[in-house]
Amino acid sequence: MDCNEVKAYKRSQIFESLENGCDVRYLREFCITTFGLMDNEIRRRVWPIITGVESKSEVCYSEDVLTTHHSYHQVELDVNRLDSLLPPDLDSAEKDEIRAVMMRLTVSLLLDNPHLHYYQGFHDICYIFLSVLGENEARSVLNKILPQRFSLFMEASMDSTVDYMQLIFALLGYLRPTLTENLEQVGLGPHFALAWIVTWFAHVLQEMDDVRRLFDLFLATDPLMLIYLSVAIIIRSDEEVQSTTADFGMLHHTLLRLPKKHPVEELVRNSVRLYSTVPPDLLLTLGKQRQALSDSKNVRHKKQMTSGHRSNVKWYFGAIFIAALAYVVYWWRITFKEASGVAYVILFNQMRLLLFSLWIWNCLHCITFSASQSGPSSPTGPSGSTFSTACTWPGYQLAAFADLNADRQMDVVLVSADGTQLYASVAPSSQSTFALAQRSISRTLPNPSLLLSPGLNEPIRSVAAADFNGDSVVDLLILTSSNGPYTAFIAYGETGSKRGSFALDKSKPVGTFTSQPLVCDLNSDAIADLYGETSATQHMIIYGGNVSSIVNVPYNGPKWSSLGYSAFGDVDGDTIPDVLILVEQGGQPKLQLIRRDVSSIPGLPDLSKAELIDLPRQLEAATKPTLGLFSLGDYDSDGKIELLLPACTTSGCRDGSHIFMYDFELTEWTSIDIIWEPKGAHPSYSWSLAETPVTTGLTVSSVVGPTVGDFDLDGRPDVGVGLAYWSGSSSPTGSVPAVLLNEGVQSSTDRLQFRAFLLSGASLPEGNAHVRQLAFFDHREKASHWFGTLDIFVMSLNEALDKPTVSLFLQQLVNDFYFIKVTVLNGLCSGPQKCPDNRFPYGLPVPGLSSSFITEGASGAKHVGAGLIGVQSCCSALQLPSIVFGLGPFANYVDRLNVAIPPVSRKSRLFAIPALVPNSEVFVNPYPHDNPNGWTARLFLQPLYNMKVLYIAITLICVCVVLIAIITILHCLELREDRLEKQREAQRFHFDAM
Secondary structure: OOHHHHHHHHHHHHHHHHHOOOOHHHHHHHHHOOOOOOOHHHHHHHHHHHOOOOOOOOOOOOHHHHHOOOOHHHHHHHHHOHHHOOOOOOOHHHHHHHHHHHHHHHHHHHHHOOOOOOOOOHHHHHHHHHHHHOHHHHHHHHHHHHHHHHOOOOOOOOHHHHHHHHHHHHHHHHHOHHHHHHHHHHOOOHHHHHHHHHOOOOOOOOOHHHHHHHHHHHHHOOOOHHHHHHHHHHHHOHHHHHHOOOOHHHHHHHHHHHHHHOOHHHHHHHHHHHHHHOOHHHHHHHHHHHHHHHHHHHHHHHHHHHHHHHHHHHHHHHHHHHHHHHHHHHHHHHHHHHOOHHHHHHHHHHHHHHHHHHHHHHHHHHHHHHHHHOOOOOOOOHHHOEEEEEEEEEOEEEEEEEOOOOOOOOEEEEEEOOOOOEEEEOOOOOOOOOOOOOOOOOOOOOOOEEEEOOOOOOOEEEEEEEOOOOOOOOEEEEEEOOOOOEEEEEEEEOOHHHOOOEEOOOOOOOEEEOOOOEEEOOOOOOOOEEEEEEEOOEEEEEEOOOOOEEEEEEOOOOEEOOOOOEEEEOOOOOOOOEEEEEEEEOOEEEEEEEOOOHHHOOOOOOHHHEEEEEOOHHHHHOOOOEEOOOEEEOOOOOOOOEEEEEEEOOHHHOOOEEEEEEEOOOOEEEEOEEEOOOOOOOOOOEEEEOEOOOOOOOOOOOEOOOEEEOOOOOOOOEEEEEEEEEOOOOOOOEEEEEEEEEEEEEOOOOEEEEEEEEOOOOOOOOOOOEEEEEEEEOOOOOOOOOOOOOEEEEEEEEOOOOEEEEEEEEEEOOOOOEEEEEEEOOOOOOOHHHOHHHOOOOOOOOOOEEEEEEEEOOOOOEEEEEEEEOOOOOOOOOOOOOEEEEEEOOOOOEEEEEEEEOOOOOOOEEEEEEEEOOOEEEEEEOOOOOOHHHOEEEEEEOOOOOHHHHHHHHHHHHHHHHHHHHHHHHHHHHHHHHHHHHHHHHHHHHHHHO
8 A cells, every 4th residue: 555545544544433432542543653643634633632622611811911921022022933834825914813813822821821931932832733723722722731741841940841851861871872971971961952842843843744743643642752752863863973973063963953854754653662662661760860870970079079168278277377377486586686575575465466366266267157057957867868849839828638630649739828719739640651641741749720719708727628429529628717616618529521620609608617527437438427516515417428418416515625636537446437526624625535336337426435535644734735636546556546646735835845645445645755856956956846836827736747657668657747946045946847756665664755857958948937837748750769758748937928838848768668558449439430530539538447457577576557547637637548558678578458448337348458569559449338359459569669679689690590500510510420420331341241
């Protein structure tokens, strides 16, 4: 078949696919294979489908609004230089019309995405889509793909773009190391490919058909395909590039012209072949290795510069000392020459002046050195970890964590500083398979975008994520309050094309509560319920579901505390979640524990079984104690749940910071030993828990933190808190985020011990001296690990400007420890096809879940642990809908992992998974709820980034080689003995015959 016949056959196949249901996979294959989509008629139908765009009306901006954008003038200059892309047969009027449409389209896109910044070359992208789809369709498609495919290039700086282009040399170095070395010796970086990357080759190629062919490829494949195509172009011109590597200018000019020299179809085939040979995961690993190598070189260079600077300082002060000594000798000689008493007096005065000057200099040096060493920074992080700042968002407050689009990437819900609007940072998807991928190419989370502007009468004080109507989509519970009761609203998540948006009727609040209500699941249907106090004599339960039901019951017990602390989790090991509430009785705070059993599951919590737990004696004796939010976890690694309570017995927490642990089995409090002074911190400071600054904003714990998680993966839960540092004044100098590492039960005291560590390398924004919120987080796309290693979100305050700032600090874990990450779905749908938008509800918080594990430790003893999921929703607890069990340095199989959901009868809903591989993430779908044998588990393994696995593999290979060598030698010796034996037998036969 000739080319025309191939195109005609392919065209018929495409139209047949479009007519028979539009299978996206086939359409993407058509985009990739030879000739692509061939013409604009097909592209107009296929491009919106493969990008997931559904028809919708876009906001039409007036000319006055368009001209107010800060990039309008630059866009106008670039669009006026668009003649090279326009068809040559157009007259001036037609060109002016196209320019006007281009201006409107480009600036509208910038207004639609205010967090993105215009760059020169983006107008080329807009023109290609405009020439194929028309203005309205082009805007819809570009709005869909901008966050995933162009946000990296549209940041405030080009740093991320440069890092992305370094992948070109990472891949080229893997495939052509000699060529890469020659390019780097000349001093050439990947900047020559900037126009290739940011314009998708639209600014480089002359033929528009070739450009649109490449757009077919890029839209249908992984965003990293830009890297593969760039490398394919360089490799195709290997000989030409090698012949000009001696001259930088000639080489740079040659590389710029390479895309024009080769047929596009050949380059496409080569890039697809490279994609199969070096998958994206391997490419990203190569990029990380290259980045690590570059960072180590930079560190060595800085050390050399620092040592050189110190050497210069030493020579400088040495010269001063020699000059001073020469000055003294000079005057000494004058004294002996003149031999007069006046000269002695002059000498004495000069020496005294010199010594006094040296003393003053020494004092100033000491003061300067002390000032340079001041501050709470510490060179030692928890378990030697270091931290780097991933993103900083001024003007926001942390509200909740949830996977809004069910892509296994945790998203962040935020509230504006004035408490009127909700924003979200939606992490791009990291799932990648050939021709179906939508890979994130950004190392940081995207800037927050507007999620919901509810227009409520009171500021937002709390946000909790859960599924309140049973559609397996994230909903948001929003609590508003000025200074009185809390008014509750539920924003229901949308599905389909509106996924990621929320519907809220501000005229219909679900209830008004005296304190923050508890998100729970009292009827064990995996749909969130709401339980709270509406007055001193009445409680309310709102059962979630397609049609919610409200039950009001009388109440005559102690009043809920205004702090709003509560929890919903299994504390006695029967898989039935219990209820914990902080109440006030006789002016004293107490913990109310409602132990639930099977008989109480369908109805209200049985208040007749409520236990009142007195607080520790130290807190009862304090005049005005400060109570932090309590948290539940297996802190002593015995497989049972305990309660941890941070509190202060003195004003400001100075010299009165405590953390207590309550054992539900022994029903007693114990004090935990805390080493408050962080390791490596400046000794002039004293340390304590930090009280939460200011009362405005979201309602949070009175003590900064706590957030719970196994931060160093040693198998013991750690606690993140804010630490205040004092330098002698009556008020703290400031507060910083810290981690209290769990060092286990000490044999000398038979009590738990925690040790404080600051976050080495993490610094708060300038002017922010106080921490208000912090939460552990698992950012999957950090450079150190794929998932499992906890990072930390911190919200700090600039009190002078009354402005909050949210920062994410990524942890670079030094210890090579292992873990298991567990996520439990709601079990309301059997498979992705039965779930909304054909997606499992990953990252949907479900209240009342529990999990535990048992394995063998390095010493041979059993290692057990337990944890709860979906425990707390109050006070901006910021809990992840998953749990990470650290396994320590011993890479053994996990003998058994147990997952439980609340039962509705005496039959437990418990699922056991045997022999789990460490460093993996487990998703359990408990469908159907009452048949654990039918539940399914999906296991995702972490890529083998650590060297220990490689060392073990090399050792095994070496052992096998040695064994093979020994067996070969022994076999050769045996053959030799057999041959000698045969010769002796032959000689013996001849002798007997004679």
